[in-house]
Amino acid sequence: DCPASFGYQVIYRVIPGLTFEMAQSGKFTEAVERRFAEGIKFLEQKKVHAISSDCGLLMAFQVLARKIAAAPVFMSAMVQCP
Numbered sequence: 001d002c003p004a005s006f007g008y009q010v011i012y013r014v015i016p017g018l019t020f021e022m023a024q025s026g027k028f029t030e031a032v033e034r035r036f037a038e039g040i041k042f043l044e045q046k047k048v049h050a051i052s053s054d055c056g057l058l059m060a061f062q063v064l065a066r067k068i069a070a071a072p073v074f075m076s077a078m079v080q081c082p
Contacts, residue, residue, distance in 0.1 A: 001054070011046050013039045026060030036061065040068045050074060 003010045017032045028036060043051055051065065052074040059076035066073050074080055 011043060011048055013042055015039050020055075020057075023055055023057035023060070026057075028061070033064070036064070037068050040065060044069065044071055
């Protein structure tokens, strides 16, 4: 993604240690789960209006993300479907 392609500010945060295989399995290590929570808190400190991911497989972590976040969370674009 190119931030310039959006008509609004976009803030990115990579979660160290989160692998494609972890996303496929739907399971975090304790360390990655901690970093995931820290990443959400980082984004909220930046005053984001919503949090999304770039991989539909992260839908497995939607419930966890919602427990952590005060902002709306869309771990998969499918969450936005009626």
